[in-house]
Amino acid sequence: MADTAIFDVDGTLVDTNYQHALAWYRAFRRFDVVLPIWRIHRAIGMGGDQLVASLTGDDVEKDHGEALRDAWTEEFEPFLGEVKPFDGAHDLLVEVKKRGFQVVLASSGKSDHVEHFLDLVDARDLADAWTTSDDVQASKPAPDLVETALDRVPGSSGIMIGDSPWDAIAAAKADMATIAVRTGGFSAEELRDAGASRVFDSLRDLIAGLDDTPLARPRS
Known part of the structure; x- marks a missing residue:
């Protein structure tokens, strides 16, 4: 039985995935790397430490990885x-x-971005803890972020709520199930294939x- 709900932030609680894709497109263009934006979108949900090599190979990561991530921040x-x-x-x-679960916001975003998103969602008084890119060395699809999120609270078992295949893959590596929403632009089939146990079209759904x-109500 899960006692902690671990929420992805970007693409799940706030609508950022396409802005991320366009920012990466412009960052790559600075280094004369031109990628179709649809391909970049397929990688959104990975952290920047994983995304560059995934899209362009180890040589680009070795030569320009840090500079690309800096350029992405500017864009x-x-x-x-x-x-x-x-x-x-x-x-x-x-x-x-209200259902008695601890709430942790598991983001690999920059700390100032995460702070901004916390305010957008009015989540400061609801979240028991949250993470940023400062808290882990390897981001999704590595399990580090999900494991760190659970370590932030006295919970013993978590359930992931995310929008991308990378959320489900990271959670599975941490022995957690995933509930997925399609708010990030991924299909129900992609999310299920990545391991999501349930897929919903929206947060209201x-x-x-x-x-x-x-995350059902506890039985009395």
């Missing part, structure tokens, strides 16, 4: 003012908290269906 910053929470994000956290998931 993404102007989008911050456009980012909005998904409908139901705050209400979902409230409902899960997830709220309505919580009792059919491991």
Whole structure:
């Protein structure tokens, strides 16, 4: 029985995946690497430490990895003012908290971005803990972020809520199940193939269906 709900942030609670993809596209262009944006989107959900090599190979990572990540930060910053929470994000956290679960926000984003998103979702008083890129050496699909999130609270068993295949893969490596939402732009088939046990079209649909998931109301 899970006692902790571990929420991905980007693409799950806040609508950022396409901004991330465009920022990476522009960052790669600075180094004369031109990738179709749809291919970049397929990698969103990975941390930047994994994404560069995944899309372009080890040589580009070796030669330009850190500079590319710096360029991505510069390209993404102007989008911050456009980012909005998904409908139901705050209400979902409230409902899960009411059911007695600890709530941890597991983000591999930069700390200032995570702080901004916490305010967008009005989550500071709801989250028992959260993570940033400063907390792990390897991001998703490695399990480090999910494991670190669970370590932040006195819980013993977690359930992942995410939007990308990389969330489900990372959770599986940490022996956790995943509930997925399609808010990140991935298909239900992709999410199930990656290991998600349930897939919902939206956060509102997830709220309505919580009792059919491991986040059901505790039985009296």
